[in-house]
Amino acid sequence: MSVQSIYDHAPLGAIIRFSDGTPRPPERHRKKLAAWEHHNSSGRLTRKQAERRVASTVISASITLHAGDYGGGGVVVLRIHRTFPVDSDLSFVMTECPKVGAVHVLDRPGDDADLVYLASHRADAEEWLTRHGYPHAVLREISADETAVQGRTAT
Template sequence: MSALQVYDHAPLGSLIAYSDGAPKPPARFSRKLRDWESRNGVGRLVKKEPPRERPTYSSPACFTLHEGDFGSDGIVIVTVMRTYTVDSALTFKVRERPTVGMVRVIQAVGDNSELIHLAEEMEAAELWLARHPHFNVRLEEVTADVVEGRAAA
């Protein structure tokens, strides 16, 4: 599937795999392996941004994948996010969609929305939000229309 198809059809909270199609190099080639890993991986779809036209530049539509949080003792030191434009040459695949009944914690960021947490149920989402307060947040329950791609992502 292309990046444009992910942008158009995958709902926020989906687990997306991306690949350049190259085979994984042996571990002994650490630099080649590191480069390959930067073009092949998995992340959770957390944001979609429409194309922008400005007087001095324009940017195509894009989406952001959350690849992971790194730290220790429950303290996040680094969050890895990757943003891809809809004209990316990589191949994408939806590995998992959020299931019906899950709750997405969405934060309004300017004109866009960003997924900040995906909970199994409403009670878990409310508990998470109580422990991690955020501004401009809404809770969205995942419906069958969202899972099947018939509703807004």
């Protein structure tokens, strides 16, 4: 499966691992390790954006991964997202699919929506929405068809 295949077949909410294929440096090489971790990590698939044209520029299709949150005491101060074009030279692997019956909480309707929360069931999604302000949110239950992806490895 290529990055284009991840874009075409991986469901929102899937955990995607990416790598440049280089070996992990030793812990004592902190700068090399930080650079390596920038190209070898994972995240939850939160967005698929189709190719688009802005004036005379064509922006290729891309995927966005939620890489992590920083903060404390239950307050998120910084949310990290990584966006990769479908022609990225990194290798991608889908390591986990969301479970059937889980619910996507999308920030808005349409194909350009971002996944803001992956709930275990509809009541969880509705309860989460009462605490977080997304006035145009859409709830979408995950079907068995979405999770039936063949060949989950990408290079």
